[in-house]
Amino acid sequence: MxxxxxxxxxxxxxxxxxxxxxxxxxGHRAAYGLLILSxxxxxxxxxxxxxxxxxxxxxxxxxMGDWMPPMGIELVIDHLSAGILVMISGCALLTAIYxxxxxxxxxxxxxxxxxxLFALLVAGLMGMTATGDVFNLYVLLEISAISxxxxxxxxxxxAYYATFRYLMMGTIGASFYLLGVGYIYIMTGxxxxxxxxxxLSRPEFKDSVSVRIGFTLIIxxxxxxxxxxxxxxxxxxxxxxxxxxxxxxxAPLMTKVxxxxxxxxxxxxxxxxxIFQQIAWSRLVIYLASAAAVxxxxxxLSQRDLRKMLxxxxxxxxxxxxxxxxxxxxxGYTGAVYHILADGLMTLCLFMAVGAIIYRxxxxxxxxxxxxxxxxxxxxxxxxxxxxSVVGIPPFCGFFSKWYLLQGGVEAGExxxxxxxxxxxxxxxxxxxxxxxxxxxxRLDDAVMENGSQNAHAAxxxxxxxxxxxxxxxxxxxxxAALFGLGIYTNEVVQYLIRWSLPAxx
Amino acid sequence: MDDLFYFIISKxxxxxxxxxxxxxxxxxxxxNNLMKxxxxxxIFQTAILLFFVSIGVKRGATVPILKFSPDKQxxxxxxxxxxxxxxxxxxxxxxxxxxxxxxxxALLQKIQRVHGTIEEDEILxxxxx
Numbered sequence: 001m002x003x004x005x006x007x008x009x010x011x012x013x014x015x016x017x018x019x020x021x022x023x024x025x026x027g028h029r030a031a032y033g034l035l036i037l038s039x040x041x042x043x044x045x046x047x048x049x050x051x052x053x054x055x056x057x058x059x060x061x062x063x064m065g066d067w068m069p070p071m072g073i074e075l076v077i078d079h080l081s082a083g084i085l086v087m088i089s090g091c092a093l094l095t096a097i098y099x100x101x102x103x104x105x106x107x108x109x110x111x112x113x114x115x116x117l118f119a120l121l122v123a124g125l126m127g128m129t130a131t132g133d134v135f136n137l138y139v140l141l142e143i144s145a146i147s148x149x150x151x152x153x154x155x156x157x158x159a160y161y162a163t164f165r166y167l168m169m170g171t172i173g174a175s176f177y178l179l180g181v182g183y184i185y186i187m188t189g190x191x192x193x194x195x196x197x198x199x200l201s202r203p204e205f206k207d208s209v210s211v212r213i214g215f216t217l218i219i220x221x222x223x224x225x226x227x228x229x230x231x232x233x234x235x236x237x238x239x240x241x242x243x244x245x246x247x248x249x250x251a252p253l254m255t256k257v258x259x260x261x262x263x264x265x266x267x268x269x270x271x272x273x274x275i276f277q278q279i280a281w282s283r284l285v286i287y288l289a290s291a292a293a294v295x296x297x298x299x300x301l302s303q304r305d306l307r308k309m310l311x312x313x314x315x316x317x318x319x320x321x322x323x324x325x326x327x328x329x330x331x332g333y334t335g336a337v338y339h340i341l342a343d344g345l346m347t348l349c350l351f352m353a354v355g356a357i358i359y360r361x362x363x364x365x366x367x368x369x370x371x372x373x374x375x376x377x378x379x380x381x382x383x384x385x386x387x388x389s390v391v392g393i394p395p396f397c398g399f400f401s402k403w404y405l406l407q408g409g410v411e412a413g414e415x416x417x418x419x420x421x422x423x424x425x426x427x428x429x430x431x432x433x434x435x436x437x438x439x440x441x442x443r444l445d446d447a448v449m450e451n452g453s454q455n456a457h458a459a460x461x462x463x464x465x466x467x468x469x470x471x472x473x474x475x476x477x478x479x480x481a482a483l484f485g486l487g488i489y490t491n492e493v494v495q496y497l498i499r500w501s502l503p504a505x506x
Numbered sequence: 507m508d509d510l511f512y513f514i515i516s517k518x519x520x521x522x523x524x525x526x527x528x529x530x531x532x533x534x535x536x537x538n539n540l541m542k543x544x545x546x547x548x549i550f551q552t553a554i555l556l557f558f559v560s561i562g563v564k565r566g567a568t569v570p571i572l573k574f575s576p577d578k579q580x581x582x583x584x585x586x587x588x589x590x591x592x593x594x595x596x597x598x599x600x601x602x603x604x605x606x607x608x609x610x611x612a613l614l615q616k617i618q619r620v621h622g623t624i625e626e627d628e629i630l631x632x633x634x635x
Contacts, residue, residue: 135595142602149609153616160616161629167610168534171547178599179527179554185592186561 292319332408
C-alpha cells in the first residue's frame with residue numbers, strides 16, 4: 001500500500017469526484033462525508049510519502065503502469081514536492097471541513113456537483129506537484145484550471161464575466177506553456193523532466209535559440225497562470241466574486257502551485273547555470289517582482305471589499321515568491337520555497353476568517369469588521385494571527401520567510417527588492433492596523449443597526465453569542481495554530497526539506 | 507531574395523501556425539464581442555495543435571507498427587516509421603481544448619442571461635450600475 005501512496009493521493013480525489021457526480025440522491029451529508037474521506041486519504045498518502053522521502057533522503061519515483069521513464073510517465077516526489085503536497089492536501093481538507101455551511105449556502109442546488117469539481121481541482125493540483133513529465137503537467141494544469149472555472153462561476157451574477165476573463169487568460173497561459181513544451185520537444189525528443197535536464201545540459205543546447213524560445217514561452221505561460229504583476233488583472237475580480245468556500249480553496253492553492261511549477265521548470269528541467277548565465281533575466285524579473293509586491297499591497301490598502309483586499313495581497317505575495325526564486329542564492333531560494341508553504345497557510349487563514357465574518361454579518365466590505373472582537377472573539381483572534389504573519393511579526397511563519405528573502409536580497413545586492421519587501425510590509429501593517437482598530441474599537445451600534453434589531457441591549461447580548469459554527473471555527477483555529485507551528489519549526493522545515501531540494505550549483 | 511523565399515517556403519508549416527496563432531491572439535484580446543473572443547481562442551489553440559501535428563510528419567514513413575520484410579525479418583529502421591508521440595499528445599490537447607470551449611460557451615450563455623448582452627463594453631457598463 002505504501003508503495004502506491006504517490007499515485008493514491010491523486011487517484012483518491014479523482015475517484016471521489018466521479019462518484020460525487022452521481023451522488024445526488026444520497027443527499028448533501030453523504031457528499032460532504034465522501035469529499036472529506038477522499039481528501040483525508042490523500043493527505044494520509046502525502047504524509048506517508050513525506051516520511052518516506054525524509055527518511056530515505058532521496059526522491060520517491062513511481063512509474064505509472066510500470067512503464068519505464070523516459071517513455072512512461074513517472075511521478076517524482078522529492079523534498080520540494082513532498083512538503084507542498086502535504087500543504088495542498090492539508091489546506092484542501094481544512095477547506096472541505098469548513099465548507100459544511102458555506103457550500104450549502106452558495107450552492108442550494110446540486111451541491112454534489114460542486115463537491116465533484118472541488119475534488120477534481122485537488123486532484124489536478126496534487127498531480128501538477130507530483131508529476132515528473134512536462135506534458136502530463138500541462139494536462140493536469142488544465143484539469144485544475146477547468147475545474148476552477150466551474151467552481152468560480154458558481155459565485156453567480158458578476159462572477160460569470162469575471163470567470164470568463166479568467167478563462168481567456170488561463171487558456172492563453174496554458175497554450176503558451178504547451179507551445180514552449182513543443183519547442184523543447186522538437187529539440188530534445190523527450191518529455192520526462194529528468195531526461196530533459198540531462199539532454200539540455202549538453203553544451204550544444206547552451207546557445208540554442210529554439211530552447212531559449214521554448215523556455216521563454218513556458219515561463220510566460222506560467223507567469224500568466226500565477227498572476228505575476230503585469231498579468232494579474234484577471235485575478236482580483238475572479239477570486240473576490242466567488243463563493244466563500246471556492247475562494248478559500250482556490251486563493252491559497254492555485255497561484256502557489258503555479259509558483260512551484262515555475263521552480264520546477266527553472267531548476268529541475270533547466271539548471272541554475274542556464275537560468276542565471278544564459279537567460280540572465282534576473283534584474284528584470286526582480287524589478288517586476290518588486291513592483292508586484294509594492295503595487296499589490298498599495299492597491300490592497302485602497303480596497304473597501306474585504307476579499308478583494310485579500311486577493312491584492314496575493315498579488316504582492318507572488319511578487320515576494322518570484323523575487324526570491326530569481327535572486328540566485330541559497331537564502332532567496334529557501335525563502336521562496338518556505339514562503340510557498342507559509343503563504344498558502346496565511347492566505348487560507350485570512351480567507352477563512354473573512355469568510356466566517358461575511359457568513360455571520362452578511363456584509364463583505366470592511367464595515368463588517370466593526371466590533372468583531374466582541375462578537376466573534378475566536379475568529380478575530382485567528383485573523384489577528386494571520387495579519388501578524390502577513391506583516392511579518394515573529395514567531396509566526398510570515399516573519400521567517402521574509403527574513404530569508406531579505407537576507408537573500410542583501411546577499412545578491414538587489415536593493416530594490418529589499419526596499420520593496422520592507423515597504424510592502426509597512427503598507428500591510430498600516431492596512432491591518434486599520435482593520436484591527438475597527439475590529440477592536442468599532443461601534444457596535446452600526447452592527448446592531450445592520451441586524452435590524454430595535455432593542456440595542458438585547459441585540460448586543462445576541463451579538464455576543466454570534467460566533468461562527470464549529471465546522472468553520474475548527475479549521476480556522478487549526479490553520480492559525482499551523483501558522484504558529486510552522487514558525488516555531490522553521491529550522492526543521494529548512495533543514496529536512498528545503499536544504500535537500502537546493503538545486504545543484506546554487 | 508531567393509534565400510528569403512526559400513526560408514519561408516521550406517518551413518511553411520511553422521509560418522501557417524504563427525499566422526493562425528496571432529490571428530487567434532488578436533481576436534481574444536482586441537474583439538469586443540465575447541463570442542468572437544471564444545472563436546479567437548479556438549483559432550489560437552488550433553494553431554498550436556497544427557504546429558504539433560506538423561512536427562510529427564515524416565515523408566515516406568509509415569504507421570509505427572512493426573513491419574516484417576518478405577523473409578519474416580522485422581524492419582528495425584527508425585526512419586521507416588513516423589513518430590506517433592506528437593499526434594498522441596495532440597489527441598489529449600484536443601480533448602482539453604474541447605472541454606475549455608464547452609465551459610466557455612456555458613459561461614457565455616450565463617453572461618447573456620445575467621447582463622442581457624455579450625458585448626464587453628455593455629457588460630462593463632451594466633456591472634458599474
